Amino acid sequence: MTGSPNGQAFLLNSDAPEGPTRFPQARSVPSNSRTTYVSGIASLLPDGTVAGAEEGQIPDVRKQTETILGTIDNIIRGASDGNGSIHNLIDAVVYLTEMERDYAGMHEEWNKVFKSQMVAPARATIGVKNLPDPRFVVEVKGVAIVPG
Template structure:
């Protein structure tokens, strides 16, 4: 079993395609659940990754930062027992779906190498995020077996 529980696929024989996430994940009891707030690409020093003067923010760099931050949050909340691979559910918010979905998904697929280990996921287009420099935000739920 994957560290984030059991994947459920309506059609496990279907090709993976461009996106890597199952329709659902299930976990039995004996675990700690971590609810992760919306995380953006802001660093502890207040800087935002993926920003260059005069250019569109880089969704790939922002997604990398977000997934790394989520990994650190889960590790911290579980005394190092878990990490980003313990996500069971995630919601990705994009301010420009057409422009940024492929780039976000490219990074997502490097972190989660198959649907069998990826969290269930929804991707939602939104008008704005809390800071105009953010083009992506991710919130999620992780389960770490104790």
């Protein structure tokens, strides 16, 4: 693969300045790769608690996003026998229950993991009314490829 473990980024206007949004318009990957489809992941911890959800407080989208991205990294590593990571993610869908309030915080955490458009997966961010648990304010699903 060229330049990034998740294939090659495509931008309609590759000469435009990057700006604050860090995801390409598309990614291309070779066909000899292993594909992993990651289910929607929330910030549910192994002990049953929810990261970023303190009793009586507005859920913390930054903490939830950080936790989710770490969980996705662990899932991809496990599903690829340690050969892949979150940086093999080629496509992601982010669901937010409060788009206006939480988009910037989610995006800030996203940009800590994906440092440029050239390495970030393609992404859609969708506002939803609810997620399966009222403590969840963000959920992420995605597709990863790891060279075969």
